[in-house]
Amino acid sequence: MGPRVSEALVTATSFETTRDHFAAHDQEHVFRFWDELDAAGRDRLLAQAAAIDLERLLPAARTAIDTLREAKAPELAPPDDVLELPEHGGDPGGWKAATERGRELLAAGRVGVMVVAGGQGTRLGFEGPKGAFPVGPLSSRTLFALQAEKIRGLRRRGGVAVPWYVMTSPATDAATREIFAREKQFGLPESDVFLFSQDTTPALDFEGRLLLEQRDRIFESPNGHGGAITALAASGALDDMERRGIDTLFYYQVDNPLAPIGDAAFWGHHDRTGAEVSCKVGRKTDPMAKWGLLARCDGRTGVVEYTEISDEHRYATDAAGELVYWAGNLAIHVFATDFLRRMAADADARLPYHASAKKIPYVDRQGHPVAPSEPNGYKLERFVFDALPAANRVSLVEARLPDEFSPIKNAEGVESPETARRDLQAVTRRWLTEAGLELPAPDCGVELDHSRIDGPEEAASFRSLTEAGDVIRTAPGATA
Numbered sequence: 105m106g107p108r109v110s111e112a113l114v115t116a117t118s119f120e121t122t123r124d125h126f127a128a129h130d131q132e133h134v135f136r137f138w139d140e141l142d143a144a145g146r147d148r149l150l151a152q153a154a155a156i157d158l159e160r161l162l163p164a165a166r167t168a169i170d171t172l173r174e175a176k177a178p179e180l181a182p183p184d185d186v187l188e189l190p191e192h193g194g195d196p197g198g199w200k201a202a203t204e205r206g207r208e209l210l211a212a213g214r215v216g217v218m219v220v221a222g223g224q225g226t227r228l229g230f231e232g233p234k235g236a237f238p239v240g241p242l243s244s245r246t247l248f249a250l251q252a253e254k255i256r257g258l259r260r261r262g263g264v265a266v267p268w269y270v271m272t273s274p275a276t277d278a279a280t281r282e283i284f285a286r287e288k289q290f291g292l293p294e295s296d297v298f299l300f301s302q303d304t305t306p307a308l309d310f311e312g313r314l315l316l317e318q319r320d321r322i323f324e325s326p327n328g329h330g331g332a333i334t335a336l337a338a339s340g341a342l343d344d345m346e347r348r349g350i351d352t353l354f355y356y357q358v359d360n361p362l363a364p365i366g367d368a369a370f371w372g373h374h375d376r377t378g379a380e381v382s383c384k385v386g387r388k389t390d391p392m393a394k395w396g397l398l399a400r401c402d403g404r405t406g407v408v409e410y411t412e413i414s415d416e417h418r419y420a421t422d423a424a425g426e427l428v429y430w431a432g433n434l435a436i437h438v439f440a441t442d443f444l445r446r447m448a449a450d451a452d453a454r455l456p457y458h459a460s461a462k463k464i465p466y467v468d469r470q471g472h473p474v475a476p477s478e479p480n481g482y483k484l485e486r487f488v489f490d491a492l493p494a495a496n497r498v499s500l501v502e503a504r505l506p507d508e509f510s511p512i513k514n515a516e517g518v519e520s521p522e523t524a525r526r527d528l529q530a531v532t533r534r535w536l537t538e539a540g541l542e543l544p545a546p547d548c549g550v551e552l553d554h555s556r557i558d559g560p561e562e563a564a565s566f567r568s569l570t571e572a573g574d575v576i577r578t579a580p581g582a583t584a
């Protein structure tokens with residue numbers, strides 16, 4: 105009995121302290137159901153509340169909400185420092201040198217790969233982590249499986265370990281770990297797959313008050329892909345990289361099945377230019393395309409969101425009639441690991457929260473769950489690209505589209521499984537054509553084993569589809 109009594113006393117004391125602290129910040133309502141909770145519920149709520157740093161959260165949230173209301177357009181200038189595609193006037197010699205340097209870095213074991221997979225994928229509406237979405241296009245191969253194939257190819261080409269850092273969130277962590285265990289790390293050595301979780305942030309209603317998702321739980325959601333920077337440091341992933349001699353990290357988002365994970369030219373160019381961050385950019389031809397843009401913002405290279413671009417900049421064209429602000433952010437980056445460490449140490453200053461109005465589930469005063477049909481509060485997120493202006497140098501590399509970018513965001517229509525599968529097949533066909541291989545009939549689906557073929561050069565190592573066997577699978581009538 106003794107220990108139980110003293111535990112209860114500890115809970116009671118820390119409850120009073122925490123409740124008083126919350127009351128001082130006008131947040132006492134999170135304990136509204138305290139008297140009705142059982143011991144486990146009380147412990148859960150108290151532990152969660154005690155971990156929320158109101159002194160940091162509330163001012164940061166206030167700034168985010170004020171910024172949202174009075175967003176001030178930055179002083180813009182066109183992007184510079186871009187390695188454009190040769191077909192758009194880029195220097196072929198620069199590409200060749202970048203590829204060579206990239207291969208050297210890979211072979212020296214200096215390259216790691218990281219994916220952000222902590223999002224909740226609400227638009228897609230898929231049950232489970234997005235990485236488990238079957239993208240095929242012929243098989244039921246998932247996004248994670250496809251990406252692991254590409255990493256296996258990279259290891260084979262470099263003859264080295266290429267660790268994969270997979271960022272989850274409390275929303276996706278347990279399910280992702282289960283999938284990786286079940287799939288035996290998708291054929292990668294267990295020691296080279298590093299799963300780690302990002303943090304969550306509470307949301308606030310329009311009166312600036314925390315929301316209760318359940319009687320014993322404050323609503324929190326993943327703290328945005330910018331949470332990757334602090335999570336890399338806190339989880340020990342950056343230490344792991346240091347131990348391995350990795351100083352160059354390729355970063356992409358889990359929902360892009362075409363992410364160019366094997367792109368040696370990208371990190372080679374990053375290294376040759378001495379950049380701390382590099383970004384893949386896509387040539388925007390439709391001024392209304394909802395992409396963030398890489399540009400000079402207040403004198404530094406950064407991302408300006410499409411909602412912040414004035415019409416004057418949006419439609420500006422040069423003498424050749426091309427858009428002046430054309431460099432769309434594809435969320436594919438290379439980071440110098442030293443830079444990530446520096447940003448993580450200075451995250452509060454460098455990575456502000458952004459507020460966006462969302463429908464947030466909550467319990468009403470009677471404790472009944474409510475799923476609002478209209479936004480009822482702000483979620484708070486950090487964006488990874490907010491770190492860019494702090495980099496000593498940012499290099500931009502033009503991506504070939506759609507070959508490197510066809511994300512799965514929506515259940516149908518634009519940026520959906522259908523468009524991603526279509527683009528995957530189109531790229532595959534282009535590689536086979538470039539490799540001089542005969543193409544399967546137009547109505548025939550085709551899928552590559554990306555651990556063996558991740559570009560036209562590797563496709564050319566086979567003389568025919570028959571010789572390629574399972575490496576190039578075809579199926580009549582199975583086009584996306």
Ligand code: UTP
Pocket residue numbers: 220221222223224225226227228234271273302326327328329331356357358359485513
């Ligand atoms: P999105 O902003 O497209 O969000 O994330 P989402 O969660 O995938 O989808 P919606 O908006 O709920 O429909 C872009 C990428 O950033 C990752 C996602 O997993 C995706 O790869 N992300 C996003 C995180 O890892 N953590 C976050 O907190 C937010």
